[in-house]
Amino acid sequence: MILVCGSIRDAVTELVCARLEAMRCPYRLLELGWFPERYVIRCTWDGSHPNGEIEGPDWRLALSEISGVFVRFSPPEPDAGAALPTGRLREAALIEHHAGLMALWENLSCPVANRVGGSLSNHSKPYQLLVIRRTRLRIPRTLVTSSPADARAFHDECGGRVIFKSLSGVRSVVRLMGTGDLDRLDVLRDCPAQFQEFVPGTNVRVHTVDGEVFATRIVSAAVDYRFAEREGAAAILEPTTVPAWVADACLDLARGMGLVIAGIDLKVTPEGEWYCFEVNPCPAFAYYERRTGQPISAGLVAALRDGDNRTEKSAREAPQEIATE
Amino acid sequence: MEPRGLFVIIGAAGDECAERVAGSLRDAGLEVVLSADPLVDPYDLTWRLGSSPPEDEISWGTRAASPREIAGVLVRGARALVEPDEWTEKDSAYVQSERHAALIAWLSALPCTVINRPSPEYWFRPARSFPEWSAILTGCGLPTAAICVTNQIEAAHDWAGRWAGCATYAPITSSSRYPLVEPAHWNELAKLTAVLPVCLLPPCAASASYGTVIRDQVVWDDDRPRGVAGLEPALLRLGSQLKLDFLQIEVACDEDGFHCLSVDPDPKLERHDEEAQGRIIANLVELLLASEHGVPDESAKARPTAHSLPEIWP
Numbered sequence: 001m002i003l004v005c006g007s008i009r010d011a012v013t014e015l016v017c018a019r020l021e022a023m024r025c026p027y028r029l030l031e032l033g034w035f036p037e038r039y040v041i042r043c044t045w046d047g048s049h050p051n052g053e054i055e056g057p058d059w060r061l062a063l064s065e066i067s068g069v070f071v072r073f074s075p076p077e078p079d080a081g082a083a084l085p086t087g088r089l090r091e092a093a094l095i096e097h098h099a100g101l102m103a104l105w106e107n108l109s110c111p112v113a114n115r116v117g118g119s120l121s122n123h124s125k126p127y128q129l130l131v132i133r134r135t136r137l138r139i140p141r142t143l144v145t146s147s148p149a150d151a152r153a154f155h156d157e158c159g160g161r162v163i164f165k166s167l168s169g170v171r172s173v174v175r176l177m178g179t180g181d182l183d184r185l186d187v188l189r190d191c192p193a194q195f196q197e198f199v200p201g202t203n204v205r206v207h208t209v210d211g212e213v214f215a216t217r218i219v220s221a222a223v224d225y226r227f228a229e230r231e232g233a234a235a236i237l238e239p240t241t242v243p244a245w246v247a248d249a250c251l252d253l254a255r256g257m258g259l260v261i262a263g264i265d266l267k268v269t270p271e272g273e274w275y276c277f278e279v280n281p282c283p284a285f286a287y288y289e290r291r292t293g294q295p296i297s298a299g300l301v302a303a304l305r306d307g308d309n310r311t312e313k314s315a316r317e318a319p320q321e322i323a324t325e
Numbered sequence: 326m327e328p329r330g331l332f333v334i335i336g337a338a339g340d341e342c343a344e345r346v347a348g349s350l351r352d353a354g355l356e357v358v359l360s361a362d363p364l365v366d367p368y369d370l371t372w373r374l375g376s377s378p379p380e381d382e383i384s385w386g387t388r389a390a391s392p393r394e395i396a397g398v399l400v401r402g403a404r405a406l407v408e409p410d411e412w413t414e415k416d417s418a419y420v421q422s423e424r425h426a427a428l429i430a431w432l433s434a435l436p437c438t439v440i441n442r443p444s445p446e447y448w449f450r451p452a453r454s455f456p457e458w459s460a461i462l463t464g465c466g467l468p469t470a471a472i473c474v475t476n477q478i479e480a481a482h483d484w485a486g487r488w489a490g491c492a493t494y495a496p497i498t499s500s501s502r503y504p505l506v507e508p509a510h511w512n513e514l515a516k517l518t519a520v521l522p523v524c525l526l527p528p529c530a531a532s533a534s535y536g537t538v539i540r541d542q543v544v545w546d547d548d549r550p551r552g553v554a555g556l557e558p559a560l561l562r563l564g565s566q567l568k569l570d571f572l573q574i575e576v577a578c579d580e581d582g583f584h585c586l587s588v589d590p591d592p593k594l595e596r597h598d599e600e601a602q603g604r605i606i607a608n609l610v611e612l613l614l615a616s617e618h619g620v621p622d623e624s625a626k627a628r629p630t631a632h633s634l635p636e637i638w639p
């Protein structure tokens with residue numbers, strides 16, 4: 001039995017539930033928007049793993065029956081939690097809710113997509129770069145600095161083709177530095193920032209699911225294709241394949257971080273060099289699946305259904321090179 | 326004579342451990358920077374990442390002086406970054422996230438010894454819950470207390486039946502503990518279970534001791550329970566598994582033997598007596614000085630419990 005822990009209002013959770021239905025795969029939804037008031041948890045630890053059960057509105061599930069868990073944390077429903085305190089106490093109570101669930105998922109022996117521990121490297125992009133460069137994938141020339149003068153010098157060294165983005169997991173729009181940005185470099189004194197040499201080429205998003213790789217090619221003139229419309233550009237997504245060594249590197253990254261599913265941002269240059277920018281532990285794969293028809297959610301369901309009995313899947317796609325611009 | 330490198334102690338104002346280590350190093354004539362946030366004014370960081378570590382360039386110092394080589398770092402208090410007063414709550418939260426992201430990466434890349442070189446798992450989530458610790462402790466061979474997590478008061482009562490209806494309420498996200506002995510205590514817990522899952526531990530033991538791991542040493546108070554030193558090999562395994570040089574564990578002793586009750590990756594000096602505090606400071610200083618004399622890389626290879634180099638460092 002698969003346990004889905006999320007909110008049906010979230011597009012990714014909704015897709016996972018729809019795929020479970022389509023694959024006739026039994027599952028239970030722990031609707032976080034209504035947790036804990038519509039659920040009962042009874043779990044004990046007398047060693048390393050928890051025992052017990054979760055009870056929903058019309059179901060009861062022993063932890064030992066769970067073959068896999070899909071987790072996507074989301075805020076409560078507006079009408080939920082009437083008994084909760086208000087203000088900061090409410091916030092503290094919600095944190096306590098989530099922590100209670102995390103404690104459960106961290107200690108289950110079945111696959112969990114994804115455990116929180118493996119997700120935290122995404123809170124520091126330069127930290128991830130250190131991990132990424134252990135693979136054969138390249139990382140862009142990067143500067144992390146609190147020095148306005150050094151940032152300006154790096155901009156000049158890179159011929160003015162420099163992008164900047166958040167250092168942390170806070171979502172930011174990737175932009176090319178303009179003259180206006182150079183004028184406000186003094187703010188670096190309060191907060192270091194990350195600058196990267198702009199890498200020309202084609203964006204490729206790889207989703208790794210257990211041992212499988214789904215690669216999507218994104219054709220867009222925008223610097224950040226996720227916000228292409230803002231730049232007056234389009235983004236066309238199409239399925240593609242990546243060289244076997246790139247697939248292996250992506251799988252190594254995901255496995256190394258303990259991620260059952262990951263979204264890995266790559267770019268291939270006109271010269272055929274593969275760059276990696278970051279590993280997303282909470283990928284919005286519904287966006288890619290709906291535009292390309294790639295069976296990402298089906299792969300995820302299979303991984304969670306088969307649980308610890310799953311066999312190692314082929315880590316490699318056919319060794320076809322992706323077309324570059 | 327070549328200028329000696331300087332030592333960086335990252336710790337909040339008032340952190341006794343950070344201040345005493347800094348004081349000891351200064352007494353030895355060494356240069357020390359003690360800061361809660363070494364990446365902002367007056368300090369400058371410039372860190373160029375290349376495709377491989379030899380291409381990296383790290384420059385850190387104040388604008389007033391030339392960049393200096395860092396000989397060793399002690400990391401205390403992962404969440405103690407300086408809060409800018411004049412910023413809005415939203416801006417402040419963003420800046421804090423950015424600074425933490427920069428700091429953890431920078432500490433990961435430093436080639437010198439970094440005591441408690443942070444990993445994302447412990448830096449971004451230092452207050453992990455006891456149920457999570459329990460699995461790790463058990464895996465290292467350390468005995469742990471039984472745990473119950475529930476939002477059903479009847480289940481809580483049933484579980485406490487093992488101890489004649491007594492237990493301890495341990496909030497999942499804090500280190501506070503509340504005894505559940507009298508009916509009034511249970512009434513309060515019932516109110517909580519209406520809105521929260523609660524974490525219960527067995528009734529508080531009459532006494533608890535703290536053991537502090539400093540790489541391959543474990544420091545206890547002189548009046549430690551008899552036999553508790555038998556846990557030391559498992560404690561060193563714990564430090565090794567967590568890749569922490571410096572951590573503290575709370576151990577209770579009752580008729581069933583020892584039970585680990587908590588783990589603190591940011592040990593508190595005040596939990597020990599004066600003599601033990603002195604040994605902890607001396608051990609930390611010794612670790613840092615060994616790094617200044619070029620020892621750490623070799624010692625890291627020689628000692629299985631040493632983790633002076635980050636895992637991501639090739």
